[in-house]
Amino acid sequence: MGQAEKTPLKKEALQAEVYNMLLLRTPHNKILEVKKLPTLPEVAYRLLDLLSGEPEISELEEVIRYDQSLTAKILSVANSAYSGSQKEIHSLERAIVLLGIREVSEIAFSICVFSVFKPLRNVGNFNLKEFWLHSIATGITARIIAQALDAKNEDKFFTMGLLHDIGRVLLLHLFPEKFEEILLHQEKSGRSLLVEEMECGLAHTWMGRWLLKRWGLPEDFILAARFHHNPFYKERFLMEPAIIKLADMTVHNLNLVNLPGGQKGNPEPLLYKLGFTEDLYQAILEHLSVIRESLKEAWSQVL
Ligand SMILES: [Fe+2]
Numbered sequence: 597m598g599q600a601e602k603t604p605l606k607k608e609a610l611q612a613e614v615y616n617m618l619l620l621r622t623p624h625n626k627i628l629e630v631k632k633l634p635t636l637p638e639v640a641y642r643l644l645d646l647l648s649g650e651p652e653i654s655e656l657e658e659v660i661r662y663d664q665s666l667t668a669k670i671l672s673v674a675n676s677a678y679s680g681s682q683k684e685i686h687s688l689e690r691a692i693v694l695l696g697i698r699e700v701s702e703i704a705f706s707i708c709v710f711s712v713f714k715p716l717r718n719v720g721n722f723n724l725k726e727f728w729l730h731s732i733a734t735g736i737t738a739r740i741i742a743q744a745l746d747a748k749n750e751d752k753f754f755t756m757g758l759l760h761d762i763g764r765v766l767l768l769h770l771f772p773e774k775f776e777e778i779l780l781h782q783e784k785s786g787r788s789l790l791v792e793e794m795e796c797g798l799a800h801t802w803m804g805r806w807l808l809k810r811w812g813l814p815e816d817f818i819l820a821a822r823f824h825h826n827p828f829y830k831e832r833f834l835m836e837p838a839i840i841k842l843a844d845m846t847v848h849n850l851n852l853v854n855l856p857g858g859q860k861g862n863p864e865p866l867l868y869k870l871g872f873t874e875d876l877y878q879a880i881l882e883h884l885s886v887i888r889e890s891l892k893e894a895w896s897q898v899l
């Protein structure tokens with residue numbers, strides 16, 4: 597039997613083994629021994645570092661310019677955003693000046709995350725591009741909400757929002773057939789995708805928690821992935837997951853992106869808990885309605 601014929605069998609056996617271990621609640625480190633998980637590129641960690649402070653243009657340029665494909669993508673975003681201008685943008689520094697330090701850091705970090713899962717294909721009615729647009733929209737909305745609440749380190753909320761549903765692509769990566777089955781069930785039942793995942797013991801919330809832990813990301817990112825559908829833990833109300841939940845719900849309520857099994861909901865209890873006024877939330881909704889098309893158009897280029 598040739599090598600090409602052996603590989604799929606080996607892969608299936610490996611997936612079955614990991615799946616059984618997950619169902620049996622085997623300690624995570626055991627699962628990691630069996631299946632090599634996707635890793636986050638080094639440049640992403642450096643970008644995260646920059647996003648937690650107030651970087652200079654030169655610092656950001658220094659991090660990005662060693663990665664040729666990242667540099668090319670940032671230049672293409674800048675050229676497309678400023679397509680009306682006479683001169684083509686060839687320099688990374690100029691692109692950062694025009695687009696903004698925070699914007700370029702966020703775009704670059706997002707490109708790194710997308711690249712990790714690039715080989716994946718859509719399954720059933722799950723469209724990866726729409727999935728990432730949902731993640732980006734949740735990140736942008738979470739940052740806006742955090743700004744309105746005067747939360748500390750508001751910039752980290754974009755990244756947290758971007759990664760909140762990462763467990764779902766991990767599900768697709770590890771168990772594509774199982775995920776397709778879950779999607780089919782969801783389509784028939786009309787229930788939320790999370791409920792269908794939970795019935796199979798594969799909730800994206802704890803798969804996401806597991807992956808972010810493995811990637812060594814900060815604790816609040818891990819908590820946001822784990823608790824963004826229910827921001828209560830041991831009778832404590834968790835602020836960051838609650839902001840991500842509100843952002844996620846807002847993105848679904850406004851139909852910013854078309855995703856199967858998304859959870860629309862009434863934001864009032866969360867607004868109350870977070871100390872939001874109705875007027876302030878209304879202003880955020882109006883702002884999102886204004887930027888919805890440009891948001892999709894701008895981000896579609898890097899997906
Ligand atoms: Fe989620």
Ligand SMILES: [Fe+2]
Pocket residue numbers: 730734760761844
């Ligand atoms: Fe979500």
